[in-house]
Amino acid sequence: MASIFIAPIVIVFFSVLGPYSENWQHLVDYVLLDYVSTSLYLAGGVALLALSIGISTAWVVTNYNFSGKAVFEWALILPLAIPPYILAYTFTGLFDSYGDANNLIRNIFDLEETYIFFPNVRNISGAIIVFAFTLYPYVYLVTRNSFLNQSRSLKEAGRLLGLNQFQVFYKIALPLARPAFIGGLMLVIMETLSDFGAVDHFAVQTFTTGIFRTWYGLYDLDTAMQLSSLLLLVIAMFYFIERRMTKDIKHTTNNSTFTTSAEVEIKGLKAFIPFLICFIPIFIGFVLPITQLIIWAIETNMNLLTARFLSTSLNTIILAVSSGIICACLALVINFSVRLNNSDLLTSLKSFLSIGYALPGLVLAVGIMKLFVYLDRSFVSEFGFVITGSLVGLLLAYIIKAYALANSAIESGYTRISTSIDNSAQLLGSSGWRLLCKIHFPLMKTSFLTAVLLVISEVVKELPATLVLRPFNFETLAVTTYMYAAEERMYQATGPAIAIVLIGLIPLIFLTKMIRSSRST
Amino acid sequence: MMSDNVLKIEGLWHAYRNEEVLKNIYLDLNSGERTAILGESGSGKSTLLRCIAGFERINQGKIVLNGRIVSDHILNVPTEDRNLGMVLQERALFPHLTVKNNIMFGIDKVSSKNRIVADLAKLFKITSILDKFPSEISGGEQQRVAFARSLAPEPELLMLDEPFSALNQELKEELYAELIRIFDERNVAVLLVTHDLTEANILTSSQAKLDSGELIKT
Numbered sequence: 001m002a003s004i005f006i007a008p009i010v011i012v013f014f015s016v017l018g019p020y021s022e023n024w025q026h027l028v029d030y031v032l033l034d035y036v037s038t039s040l041y042l043a044g045g046v047a048l049l050a051l052s053i054g055i056s057t058a059w060v061v062t063n064y065n066f067s068g069k070a071v072f073e074w075a076l077i078l079p080l081a082i083p084p085y086i087l088a089y090t091f092t093g094l095f096d097s098y099g100d101a102n103n104l105i106r107n108i109f110d111l112e113e114t115y116i117f118f119p120n121v122r123n124i125s126g127a128i129i130v131f132a133f134t135l136y137p138y139v140y141l142v143t144r145n146s147f148l149n150q151s152r153s154l155k156e157a158g159r160l161l162g163l164n165q166f167q168v169f170y171k172i173a174l175p176l177a178r179p180a181f182i183g184g185l186m187l188v189i190m191e192t193l194s195d196f197g198a199v200d201h202f203a204v205q206t207f208t209t210g211i212f213r214t215w216y217g218l219y220d221l222d223t224a225m226q227l228s229s230l231l232l233l234v235i236a237m238f239y240f241i242e243r244r245m246t247k248d249i250k251h252t253t254n255n256s257t258f259t260t261s262a263e264v265e266i267k268g269l270k271a272f273i274p275f276l277i278c279f280i281p282i283f284i285g286f287v288l289p290i291t292q293l294i295i296w297a298i299e300t301n302m303n304l305l306t307a308r309f310l311s312t313s314l315n316t317i318i319l320a321v322s323s324g325i326i327c328a329c330l331a332l333v334i335n336f337s338v339r340l341n342n343s344d345l346l347t348s349l350k351s352f353l354s355i356g357y358a359l360p361g362l363v364l365a366v367g368i369m370k371l372f373v374y375l376d377r378s379f380v381s382e383f384g385f386v387i388t389g390s391l392v393g394l395l396l397a398y399i400i401k402a403y404a405l406a407n408s409a410i411e412s413g414y415t416r417i418s419t420s421i422d423n424s425a426q427l428l429g430s431s432g433w434r435l436l437c438k439i440h441f442p443l444m445k446t447s448f449l450t451a452v453l454l455v456i457s458e459v460v461k462e463l464p465a466t467l468v469l470r471p472f473n474f475e476t477l478a479v480t481t482y483m484y485a486a487e488e489r490m491y492q493a494t495g496p497a498i499a500i501v502l503i504g505l506i507p508l509i510f511l512t513k514m515i516r517s518s519r520s521t
Numbered sequence: 522m523m524s525d526n527v528l529k530i531e532g533l534w535h536a537y538r539n540e541e542v543l544k545n546i547y548l549d550l551n552s553g554e555r556t557a558i559l560g561e562s563g564s565g566k567s568t569l570l571r572c573i574a575g576f577e578r579i580n581q582g583k584i585v586l587n588g589r590i591v592s593d594h595i596l597n598v599p600t601e602d603r604n605l606g607m608v609l610q611e612r613a614l615f616p617h618l619t620v621k622n623n624i625m626f627g628i629d630k631v632s633s634k635n636r637i638v639a640d641l642a643k644l645f646k647i648t649s650i651l652d653k654f655p656s657e658i659s660g661g662e663q664q665r666v667a668f669a670r671s672l673a674p675e676p677e678l679l680m681l682d683e684p685f686s687a688l689n690q691e692l693k694e695e696l697y698a699e700l701i702r703i704f705d706e707r708n709v710a711v712l713l714v715t716h717d718l719t720e721a722n723i724l725t726s727s728q729a730k731l732d733s734g735e736l737i738k739t
Contacts, residue, residue, distance in 0.1 A: 151611065151613065153609050153611050153612075153613035154613050154615060156574070156576060156600070156607075156609075156613065157607075157609070157613040157614075157615070157670075158615075158626075159574075159575075159576075159599070159600035159601050160574060160600055160601075160605055160606065160607045160627075160671070161601075161626050161627030161670070161674065162601045162627050162674065163601055164599065164601055172615060175617050176615075176616070176617055178617075
């Protein structure tokens with residue numbers, strides 16, 4: 001099984017060794033430098049903005065008590081439900097020359113039709129804003145957690161040693177939270193570099209748009225794969241930094257007795273500052289796109305349930321639920337085996353299978369396509385392309401990409417089952433499959449369901465891999481949204497986009513529950 | 522004439538959520554003097570230290586440090602401007618900094634900081650662990666570092682909030698003797714909060730007991 005997971009990555013990775021075609025030389029001569037510089041500029045801009053938003057909001061909600069704070073604390077993760085490409089579509093709908101926001105300004109101030117108030121968003125600055133405001137929750141979540149786990153006594157020790165409140169923030173709290181927020185930041189960068197939908201909509205030339213064009217424009221899978229291998233190397237670097245930082249979190253946790261931090265009460269006009277710090281990201285990352293989608297839905301007289309919408313929804317549900325169940329079952333069996341056998345090999349396998357989340361969907365798709373073409377030609381050539389272009393490739397991509405989510409839910413479920421339960425069951429004659437089916441699974445139903453739902457929400461949003469690997473004429477919600485948006489048919493894109501956002505909200509319900517309970521314990 | 526009074530508390534009242542925690546407290550402490558505040562858990566001992574440090578506001582009365590009013594029912598001078606040292610039971614060492622940088626933390630703008638760290642390290646016998654992180658040293662060593670760090674800015678008042686409760690008896694006794702010598706050498710005023718009468722007798726010359734928020738001289 002591990003070989004199926006590893007093969008697409010290995011194929012892409014080793015394509016860097018060549019041979020190189022003329023198209024590669026063309027890319028090197030004319031566009032590769034642009035892809036690299038634009039991708040780096042985009043990732044850098046997003047990193048700076050997401051970091052500022054994530055850290056400032058986390059600091060404000062953990063250290064100050066102000067009106068609305070209880071809601072902001074969980075509402076700040078809501079933008080995670082909006083995939084960057086949907087925010088990009090709604091942004092252009094709002095801020096294009098004749099978008100709703102510009103129309104509103106012209107109507108309010110009775111201005112000429114040619115007057116444009118909001119600047120053009122279809123550029124790299126617009127892309128930076130879109131990514132930062134949808135991805136900052138990755139930084140917010142881990143940084144908030146880190147700030148919450150910092151003992152009050154550390155900050156008080158800083159005050160006693162002469163630091164004011166701001167100095168306590170940047171000399172003590174921030175360095176202590178560094179491994180956490182850098183880990184979150186790496187996820188932001190990896191997601192930014194992996195995206196295809198938003199950058200394509202804004203016509204920003206990055207690695208992913210380059211891979212897509214090489215494949216679909218030049219019809220050169222091998223060169224697309226070589227381009228993918230470069231992106232894979234960059235992603236791998238960020239992945240290892242993220243892993244390293246996660247390990248370092250232990251090093252910066254306080255080993256002394258823990259005392260929770262006291263919150264500073266802010267009232268009156270001063271409370272407006274933390275209120276704004278929290279409100280603006282939620283407004284831009286969640287309220288604005290939702291409002292635009294609702295406006296479009298109203299303008300189409302809520303006529304969203306078209307035949308195409310229903311068939312793509314059914315396709316999406318079948319694929320997402322199948323991937324969810326397969327991932328959850330795999331995670332359950334692997335974690336069960338690790339628990340029972342406790343072997344280093346199984347533990348390493350479990351960790352290795354979780355790497356998939358870091359892989360860009362497009363890179364994964366390129367690898368799977370190459371693998372399936374090879375398998376078709378080697379074993380089933382007389383039937384033509386049987387595996388290539390089937391749903392198998394799509395399912396495999398989803399499973400590789402989302403396995404880590406299922407694994408984390410199952411792993412966390414297992415930590416709540418004492419090993420003494422296993423011992424008792426074994427003493428009573430239950431071991432192996434019987435132990436798994438009769439004891440563990442009933443105890444882990446909630447974790448299993450969480451795993452399935454997490455995978456579903458990820459699969460529903462996935463665009464680039466679906467776009468490339470889907471069978472001919474097979475559409476999902478993400479693909480339909482993309483295709484309508486590419487043709488600027490935003491009204492038709494509204495139905496599938498709303499469905500994606502609603503499904504994306506499911507895991508956030510679990511997360512908000514966790515956020516609330518982290519305060520009460 | 523300059524007074525050598527370091528701490529003066531007059532008629533201090535402090536309430537938390539409408540419950541009176543400290544009632545009409547009077548306390549004087551002169552330079553080089555060492556006093557212990559004894560009392561059961563929840564009697565308000567730590568709250569008294571937190572009021573002196575400026576972490577808690579007081580409702581009535583005043584706190585005077587070195588002749589300057591730092592707290593009354595309106596005024597609350599920020600902690601960092603009070604020139605106090607405090608050692609907590611939980612030590613509160615910064616886990617991301619080495620022992621050396623922990624000690625240097627409060628004196629990073631002082632030109633002679635390296636000499637001060639070297640002197641304190643020698644005094645507390647922690648020279649060999651200066652480059653280690655708090656997670657790499659023992660509990661006893663961590664407590665020594667916490668003392669060294671709090672003394673580095675040369676505070677005139679050092680407050681100790683149950684600083685020995687996490688240590689075993691052997692380590693405590695070793696530290697007691699060293700601390701008395703160091704306190705005497707530096708002529709620092711010490712306010713110790715503890716529930717251990719033996720510890721109070723060894724380390725301090727006078728004691729008072731906090732009982733349901735009221736301070737009773739013993």
